[in-house]
Amino acid sequence: MGTRAHSPALILLVVVALCGICRGDSTDLSVSVRPVFAGLAALEGTLPLSIEVANRGAGTSGRVVVKWESSSIAYPVDLPRGSRKQLMVYAPMSSLYSEASVLLETGEGDLEAPIKIGEVHARQSIGLIGGSIGDMTFLRTTTAPSDTGVSASDSYGRPGSLPDRPAGYSAFIALVLGEGSERMKDEEVAAIKTWVVGGGSLIFIGGASSPVLDDRRWAEFLPVGPVTPRNVDGIRTLERLGGSPPPAGRISLALGRPLPGSNVVFSAGQSPVVVRQRVGLGQTIYLAFDPFQPPLKQWGGLRKLFLNGIGLDQAIANQEWLFRQTTGDPEARSDPHSSSGPFNAKLPNSGTVFLILILHLIIAVPMNFLLLRKIGKGELAWVTTPIISMAFAAVFFSLAAGLYKSGQATRSRGTLLVSSLHNEGYFRGHTEIFIPRGGAYDLKLQNVDSVTTGMSEDYAPWGQPLEAVDDGAVQIPQLRVSNLAFRELFYSQRIAAPRWLDGSIKNVDDTSIKCSISNNSPYDLASAKIVFGKLEFNAGQIASGETLQKTLTSDSTGWELWSDEQSVVVEGTLVGFKPGPQIGQDDGSKIRFVYFWGPIE
Structure with a gap:
């Protein structure tokens, strides 16, 4: 998720989660709404809300609806007599520029809880999982966010009560695993892993005691090996990261050996104190100290350390790139390979x-x-x-005869991000839809965890109605359209991708590599390129089930976004992969596949 420029007027209309509890009561029914993350405030992404519904009367069923303007996402719920149920719902941050609310609709009556809005002073948010509310107040600022630079607000989540989907963390630029984070549920850990692959930054902290470092679920994501404790009398050189000298006093460190594929960002003498590892488009960062314990808790350089000292500026650049890939290049809407399709039909002006x-x-x-x-x-x-x-x-x-003769069609653009360290990839993109005959259509979405209507006035302008159902994944079972309807959806989707690429890549010399790459995915990979460090190698096509064995010599410089001396990136166009809506014929989709490999030999 990237950032977009907003006018100052809009910046002041961004949600600051919910202030306290919003309640509505009707005879035997009650509903309460709480923010999942206390203090969450961001310009984009998704706002997770915890809903508690109670029924003291006759058994009934219905749905909880997140509603904004003319759009809604419904969550089915059964309410036997005397029941009290909790569920998590998700509201697009962009929907909260206008009035939004949570409704409980049942056969026994309806209730409504408005979602309040307020001001925000940061473009991103950094979340602390576990720990104590208020530990990261050093991030706060009273100035309005600018379109450039790094700024972030602080927010707090409780392990065991977190989103179980990556989209639930899309408002964050970074997450910190604090005290008690080892108590997260498996599905919460899996969702955060996929969020990291999609561009998130996950921060592990050391110090005197950090049980999460022994949590085997994070073994491949942790940049360092087993840690050993050490106490030191201050680390004066931290001033380079924080801009001011840290306070005097004994600091507890948990020092570990950097693992292959990781980079040491900062050392104190021979001891690696800040270590970074690329995971997909995102990164994991290890801090050998605990910034929430004395004496560092009082350090005035913590804000600069988090915002500028540990690489979040690069994370923001990565997310801005992904945002541009997600929204699509307007020139791509005139694809010569689909010139006879409905999306390139020339209607009269x-x-x-x-x-x-x-x-x-x-x-x-x-x-x-x-x-x-x-x-x-x-x-x-x-x-x-x-x-x-x-x-x-x-x-x-x-x-318009050509359009009437056309059948249902879709055209998708986006990027599928996959890492060798995780068995699930994350797709971010959009799909244009053409339906020639009016009616109600099931889009047959699979594993979609967030969806909004399109941004293009040519296909689906802002305000286009969206009626979705969320039963663990987002569905659009009845898209109602008139004749010759064009629609556009933007969405994120989880894709099972266990070891889609396998093999080995060896460095031969300064300009050559020897590779053996097996394509284990069900799709052909066209125009494949291998990026290592600052070099790019053309690998051609790697068909599904095929193994490419070749020595490649670079004749070009790799893109700086992928440049990493410790790992390899394989990218290309995924042929035959159809994300999102599973209706109609594909009409010139183009899906970019980016596979982040571990360290090479």
Whole structure:
């Protein structure tokens, strides 16, 4: 998720989660709404909300609906007599620029809890999982966010009560695993892992005691090996990261050996204190000290350390790149390979339509009546006028005949991010949809965890109604459209991708590598490139089930975003992969596949 420029007026209308509890009561039903993350405030992403519904009366069923403008996402719920249920719902941050609310709709009555809005002073948010509320107040600022630079607010989540989907963390630039984070549920850990692959930054902290470092669920994501404790009398050189000298006093460190594929960001003498590892488009960062314990807790350099000293600026650059990939290049909407498809159909412009309407009015009324009156047959106007109207209707129909002949079609753009350290990839992108006949259509979405309507005025302008159902994954079972309907959806989707690429890559010399790459995915990889460090190697096509064995020599420089001396990136176009809506024929989709490999030999 990237950042977009907002006008100052809009910046002041961003949600600051919920202040306290919003309640609505009706005889036997009650509903309460709480923020999952205390203090969450961001300009983009998703706002997770914890809903508690109680029923003291007769058993009933219904749904909890997150509603904004003309759109909604519904969560089915059964409420037997005497039941009290909790569920988590998700509201797009962008929807909260206008009035939004949570509704409980049942056969026994409806309740509504408004979602309050307020001000925000940061473009991103950093979340602390576990620990204590207030540990990261050093991040706060009273100035409005700028379109450039790093700024972040602080927010707090409780282990065991967190989102079980990556989209639930999309408002964060970084998450910190604090005290008690080892108590997270497996599905929460899995969701955060996929969020990291999609561009998130996950921070582990050491210090005197940090049980999460022994949590085997994080073994491949932790940048260091087993740690050993050491106490030191201050680390004066931390001033380089924080901009001011740290306070005097004994600091407890948990020092570990950096693992292959990781980079030492900062050392104190021979001891690695800040270590970073790339995981997908995101990163994991290890701090050998605990910034929430004395004496560092009082350090005035903590804000600069978190915002500028540990690489979050690069994380923001990565997310901005992904945002541009997600929204799509406007030039891509004129794909020559789908020139006969509905998305490139040339409809008459407004000037042509206006001219035809004017001609119709002139011919159907003045010319028609004057001519018939001149020949003394004015009564025939009852016959000629409908004929003229039908003729002009035929002209309009002929201009859109190609669309009426077309069947249902979709065209997708986006990026699938996969890491060798995790068995689930994350797709971010959008799909244009064409449906020639009006009706209600099931889009047959699979493993989609967030969806919004399109940003293009050509297909689905802001305000386009969206009626979705969320039963653990987002579904659109009834997309209601009229004839010749164009729609556009932006979404994120979890994709099972266990070891889609396998093999080995060896460094031969300064410009050559020897590779053996097996494509274990169900899709061909076209225009494949291997990026290592600052070099790029063209690998051509690697078909599904095929193993590429070749020595490659670089003749170009790799893109700086992928540059990493410790790991390899394989990227290309995924052929045959159809994300999102599973209806209609594919009409020129283009899916970028980026596979982040571990360290090479």
